[in-house]
Amino acid sequence: MQLDGETSGQTSRIQITEIRVKLTDDPRNKLKAYCSVTIDDAFVVRDLKIIEGSKGPFVAMPSRKLADHCARCGHKNHMRASFCNQCGGGLDPDRAPRDDRGRARLHADLAHPINSQTRIELHKAVVRAYYEEVEAMSRAGANYRPKSFDDFDHLSDMIDVDYLEELERRQEERERRRREGSAPAERTGGAHTEGAS
């Protein structure tokens, strides 16, 4: 599908040429699916996730946990760690960077659209592909065979609670901004700036 439109001065010109969806097995899991997206038949982004939010499914971009260096030994620890993994020194578990509402940012997106038009189009396309896969599964019943992603099949279906909460907050923040009629460009370096207004 060609994502080519002009809305509020922003233009999306990427063409998503393939979306692959791998549903998770456990219906209680808020992580509903993994996706990979091919752009312009030339570039693949993997590990997008479909999360079941309070207002329906939304898309999370591939991300990593933030970490920082221990002041004593320099070892990198994740932001919520109370002790250094290397030297055992005490760490402040509340030291994560905060958004403008004072809430901890523990994850940063690794690949993401940099304008809202592209984000909206991408998310629409991915959610549509997700619904199509769910439908294909219910049509096929016991005969459903999930697509194979090779090494993708071995990704963990676990998603930590901190991350889920952070994603839901970001999603609510976007909806709030949309309601208020302001749709600022997606900022780069998600961890420290995205979500700030």
Ligand SMILES: [Zn+2]
């Ligand atoms: Zn240390």
